[in-house]
Amino acid sequence: MGYQVVAAQLARLSGALGTSDHASVVSITLFVALLCACIVLGHLLEENRWLNESITALIIGLCTGVVILMTTKGKSSHVLVFSEDLFFIYLLPPIIFNAGFQVKKKQFFRNFMTITLFGAVGTMMSFFTISLAAIAIFSRMNIGTLDVSDFLAIGAIFSATDSVCTLQVLNQDETPFLYSLVFGEGVVNDATSVVLFNALQNFDPNQIDAIVILKFLGNFCYLFVSSTFLGVFTGLLSAYVIKKLYIGRHSTDREVALVMLMAYLSYMLAELLDLSGILTVFFCGIVMSHYTWHNVTESSRVTTKHAFATLSFIAETFLFLYVGMDALDIEKWKFASDSPGKSIGISSILLGLVLVGRAAFVFPLSFLSNLTKKTELEKISWRQQIVIWWAGLMRGAVSIALAYNKFTRSGHTQLHGNAIMITSTITVVLFSTMVSHLMLQSLSNAVYQLIT
Amino acid sequence: MGYQVVAAQLARLSGALGTSDHASVVSITLFVALLCACIVLGHLLEENRWLNESITALIIGLCTGVVILMTTKGKSSHVLVFSEDLFFIYLLPPIIFNAGFQVKKKQFFRNFMTITLFGAVGTMMSFFTISLAAIAIFSRMNIGTLDVSDFLAIGAIFSATDSVCTLQVLNQDETPFLYSLVFGEGVVNDATSVVLFNALQNFDPNQIDAIVILKFLGNFCYLFVSSTFLGVFTGLLSAYVIKKLYIGRHSTDREVALVMLMAYLSYMLAELLDLSGILTVFFCGIVMSHYTWHNVTESSRVTTKHAFATLSFIAETFLFLYVGMDALDIEKWKFASDSPGKSIGISSILLGLVLVGRAAFVFPLSFLSNLTKKTELEKISWRQQIVIWWAGLMRGAVSIALAYNKFTRSGHTQLHGNAIMITSTITVVLFSTMVSHLMLQSLSNAVYQLIT
Structure with missing residues (x-):
């Protein structure tokens, strides 16, 4: 018996171990080389106001996808399968941590109420608008057998704004108020849409009553408060440990390592x-930049500041490269190419819904928020409202991750509808990122000149 | 047809994607928490001369292994399977790069010939000694059906010293000569043993002639020269790009990112x-610290220096934690516990062979090297020879990776012999790391006092 167990174990091990998998070496090398290219090209194109690293990475990713598609004779356009794990475990944490670490805290806390209002209530309003409109419009079109829970998921998927992309577009130093509002909203929005999406997973549309809604709201508040508490607690703990033990006494590296590891x-x-x-x-990033950062040695301060920004920068560039390359995956487009008209129609409708869904809360909530403000200066001006509306239109990796989660798992009987939803999500993400980025750049340039 | 292809594709995707795999979240959280514990404990135990982070990590790993073993009721002691990929793709590069980046270049190049002599010729001598002795001794014991190629692999596996561990034991500032010699040898040794091991994989022991040996030597020289050239070229390229494009003008982060990515x-x-x-x-590390580092901005200089050291520190600690946890994997010890006497015997013999194999080249080669030196000061003293001999006794993750590669793959018919070789390797690694670390600490303390 023992022999068989060990034989099975060894077989498993030998499969898991292998010599370094050649394919993974190839794909890592390719990605690292492309990342270097993105940095160099992004630097060279810096003077160009229409491009930045994100768009460069997206375009390089798309081009690489085309090259791979041609060399593999149309079999595949990507070297890595899009993995939620890769995104949620490795890429997202450094980006969001760094955003918290570098955020202007004064602005952020001054606008805390507005940010929460936009991020939580606004996302809900956008979710209802998109879901209801999707039910009304899509159920009349003949796209597979999507049901109500699918339409609700679509509402959640397309209510998740891309906070990473927003960071790239607005400038913290030039427009601190808009930046903190839009970015803060993005963070709360991410949380809200993930909660919404998870709540919808085990949700029966025939059983909506007050208790279900109350339960959902309670769950959301619990999540919001306990997540915040955990982050603040870890941040304070790191500050305490580093101050109390004076870890930097012997080694800067240990200090930096501890800060990084505790954040993660x-x-x-x-x-x-x-x-x-x-x-x-x-x-955690906010607390660490406010407390821990002041307890470490001078060289740790320089190192953490730049190391976190660098990691975040690499993760962002990687993400856009990845989305660009993955977008062309040929399998996904089989259905879309069978009925191109319908695909374009659905993508356009979704883009329209995103626009409407966002307008449906930005303007009313700005109006509400303005009612509580006394001076004219504190109010959100009409122009600022437009920038807020526009800046939050971008849909990014969170939307893609949620769409994959929903439409590649919920049974393969509804393949047609599922495939079309995946391709539409990718279309909306690519289109909204590229177009709204470009338009926002010129729009906000104009707005900057008007406000300042 | 299209439907079936897509269905298969989607099934594959949904398997690969899932929601973040709960097991991997648990194991990552556990590892990060243990790493934090290692840093804090290592800091607290700093005054203790018998312990350092590596040994602390090894012990914490072993303890965690015991706890997991007990909570899973003896089923498993590890949360991650030892993977060569993890080791060779993620952990080793930052450690070795940082070693090159921080090495005292003057000492290193002054002793270049001696280092190459020890690392290349010495490793070969050690390999022959251990292989021949293993053939002579083990073929008379009844341990499975190990053949000549297995014994040659054992020679390669136990000739690979642990350069990571060496770094921890010798102090670059106190004994620059010994440090550069032992560490430099370790790097060349790593390369030699990996080349040896790979050459042995497709090696027919019945066909040894002059051409095979010449081919092997030619292959080794090609590998050595072209690897060095590639590293130097990438280093110089990074220096050129950063200087020419002046990337630090706008952003320190891009500069740091480019240096990191090009090194990788x-x-x-x-x-x-x-x-x-x-x-x-x-x-690449040597060239980058010599050229690239002087072309970057002041804050990039501080950041790269500490960020690389931090990454290397985290990778090292992770490695020891991992080896400690993996060592207790219960499946491996099934055979060892069937015949404990034989297991202990084999491990002791291997330890003895490691001692003899190293002595067989350190003392003769030191003698040879001394013949070429004119002044007494340049010669390797008797005491230094003992430290070199002892410091290179540690066997580490490279040995484990090679042993797994060889003995969990080469057919499951020879299970008994294979299992015993795996457990013996782990025993030798744990024993040599812990004991020789402790002895070297006291030994080298004594030697420092005598030399200085």
């Missing part, structure tokens, strides 16, 4: 406890 | 071209 630990703990890791690591 | 790229390219990534990234 906060995210992973939150994920483990089914909280929102994004919220946790964001608040 | 050199390693991955070497692996892709079947060269020695270890040699490449080591020389």
Whole structure:
């Protein structure tokens, strides 16, 4: 008996071990080389106001996808399969942590109420608008057998704004108010849409009553408060440990390592406890930049500041490269190419819904928020409202991750509808990122000149 | 047809995607938490001369292994399977790069000939000694059906010293000569043993003639020269790009990102071209610290120096934690516990062979090297020879990776012999790391006092 167990174990091991898998070496080398190219090209194109690293990475990713598609004779356009794990475990934490670490805290806390209002209530309003409109429009079109829970998922998927992309577009130093509002909203929005999406997974549309809604709201508040608490607690703990033990006395490296590891630990703990890791690591970043950062040695301060920004920068560039390359995956487009008209129609409708869904809360909530403000200066001006509306139109990796989660798992009987939803999501993401980025750049340039 | 292809594709995708795999979240959280514990404990135990982070990590790993073993009721002691990929793709590059980046270049190049002599010729001598002795001794014991090629592999596995551990034991500032010699030897040794091991994989012991040996030597020289060249070239390229494009003008982060990515790229390219990534990234580190580092902005200089050291520190600690946890994997010990006497015997014999194999080249080669030196000061003293001999006794993750590669793959018919070789390797690694670390600490303390 023992022999068989060991034989099975060894077989498993030998499969898992192998010599370094050649394919993974190839894909890692390719990605690292492309990342270098993105940095160099992004630097060379810096003077060009229409492009930045993200768009460069997206375009390089698309081009690489085309090259791979041609060399593999149309079999595949990507070297890595899009993996939620890669995104949620490795790429997202450094980006959001760094955003918290570098955010202008004064602005952020001054606008805390507005940010929460936009991020939580606004996302809900956008979710209802998109879901209801999707039910009304799509159920009349003949696209597979999508049911109500699918339409609700679509509402959640397309309510998730891309906070990473927003960071690239607005400038913290030039427009601190808009930046903190839009970015803060993005973080809360991420949390809200993930909560919404998870709540919808085990949701029966025939059983909506007050208790279900109350339960949902309670769950959301619990999540919000406990995630924030966990982040703040980990941040304070790191500050205490580093000050009390004076770890930098012997080695800067240990100090930096501890700060990095504890920040990451906060995210992973939150994920483990089914909280929102994004919220946790964001608040952990804020607390660490406010307390821990002042307890470390001078060289640790320089190192952490730049190392976190670098990691976040690499993760962002990687993400856009990846989305660009993955977008061309040929299998996904089989259905779309069978009925191109319908595909374009659905993508356009979704884009329209995103526009409407966002307008449906930005303008009313700005109006509400303005009612509570006394001076004219504190109010959100009409022009600022337009920038907020526009800046939050981008849909990014969170939407893609949620769409994959929903439409590649929920049974293969509804293949037609599922495939079309995946391709439409990719279309909306690519289109909204590229177009709204470009338009926002010129729009906000104009707005900057008007406000300043 | 299209439907079926897509269905298969989607099934594959949904398997690969899933929601973040709960098990992987648990294991990552556990590892990050343990890493934090290692840093804090290592800091607290700093005054204790018998312990350092590596040994602390090894012990914490073993303890965690015991706890997991008990909570899973003896089923498993590890949360991650030892993977060569993890080791060779993620953990080793930052450690070796940082070693090259921080090495005292003057000392290193002054002793270049001696280092190459010890690393290349010495490793070969050690390999022959251990292989021949293993053939002579083990073939008379009844341990499975190990054949000549297995014994040759044992020679290669136990000739690979642990350069990571060596770094921890010798102090670059106190004994620069010994440090550069032992560490430099370790890097060349790594390359030599990996080349040896790979050459042995498709080696027919019945066909040894002059041509085979010449071919092997030619292959080794090609590998050595081209790996070094690739590393130097990538290093110089990074210096040129950063100076020419003045990337630090706008952003320190891009500069740091480019340095990191190009260093990693050199390693991955070497692996892709079947060269020695270890040699490449080591020389890349040397060139980058000599040229690139002087072209970047002041804050990039502080950041790269500490960020690389931090990454290397985390990778090292992770490695020891991992080896500690993996060592207790219950499946491996089934055979060892069936015949404990034989297991202990074999491990002791291997330890003895390691001692003899190292002595067989350190003392003769030191003698040879001394013949070429004119002044008494340049010669390797008797005491230094003992430290070199002892410092290179540690066997580490490279040995484990090679042993897994050889003995969990080469057919399951020879299970008994294979299992015993795996457990013996782990025993030798644990024993040599812990004991020789402790002895070297006291030994070298004594030697420092005598030399200085």
